[in-house]
Amino acid sequence: MTYRWSRGTVPRAPRAPAQTLFRRLFVINGLVFAAGTLVLALSPATVSSPVLLAEVPVLLVGLALILGANALLLRRSLAPLDALTALMQRVDLLRTGDRLSDSGHGDLTYLIDTFNAMLDRLEAERSASSAHALAAQEGERQRIARELHDEIGQSLTVVLLGLKRVVDRAPADLQDELHGVQETVRASLDEVRQVARRLRPGVLEDLGLHSALSALSSDISQTSGVPVTRSVQHDLPELGADVELVLYRIAQESLTNVARHAHATRAELSLATEDGRLTLRVSDNGRGGALHEGAGIRGMRERALLIGANLTVDSPPGEGTRVRLVIPDGGT
Structure with a gap:
């Protein structure tokens, strides 16, 4: 051979x-x-x-x-x-x-x-690695939100009920003071519920992205006093759970930055399909000038990478800030 x-x-x-x-x-x-x-x-x-x-x-x-x-x-x-x-x-x-x-x-x-x-x-x-870290972060947020709602929220509710019985039996000269305590506990309960909603958007899971963005805009407007104009396309393509969560979190972070740092008098949020690409826009008329990207913007970029989206942040001084997230395949 x-x-x-x-x-x-x-x-x-x-x-x-x-x-x-x-x-x-x-x-x-x-x-x-x-x-x-x-x-x-x-x-x-x-x-x-x-x-x-x-x-x-x-x-x-x-x-x-x-x-x-x-x-x-x-x-x-x-x-x-x-x-x-x-x-x-x-x-x-x-x-x-x-x-x-x-x-x-x-x-x-x-x-x-x-x-x-x-x-x-x-x-x-x-x-x-970002996907693993963000998944762990979301899990921790859900755990904390559940504990806030189920434990602290219920405890404050029991305190409110107990105060009501005390007020009914208290002398007239103590009722005004006890009413003040009631309002303080009730405000604390509302704040705990708001924190729980921000940590774990139950409306996103129950009612969908459209309702979640509407509720988010309303909450930001009420807490910050900055009116948020929203425009969400009704016939959005079917989106995966990961895409919906990324869209919600980026909109949440953008509007939170507007409320905390922009010194704006109005903000706009829109979600629509443009040229076959799903596009999220958040803009304001604030001071702009975000020269250095903080942890919030870098966190948004990491979330955008998870779904293959492109995030741009334009913030010229004195001309407000514009956040734009584009999903090339339309979110499908």
């Missing part, structure tokens, strides 16, 4: 970037010096020994031409490294899709492709 080895079946390993760069520089310098030697050999110019003063300008011009050609070729050859360095400095895993395109860089193509693949892997790992 004979064995035959087929040629060309074993893939060649790509050259290392250091070897590739060395080869490129060696070839460029070799071509420049070979061209210079050829010109000297074929030209009628001669050099005396010792060198005459009149021959010095000729030598300097020749040296300048060689160095200039070498610098031009090296600059064009190493230009992708400048672009790669700039990408390294501005890259942010919360802003996906920033890649260096391969425009025929020859031997540096492997380096560019490797760097782009590394960004793909890092973004995938960041998205997966």
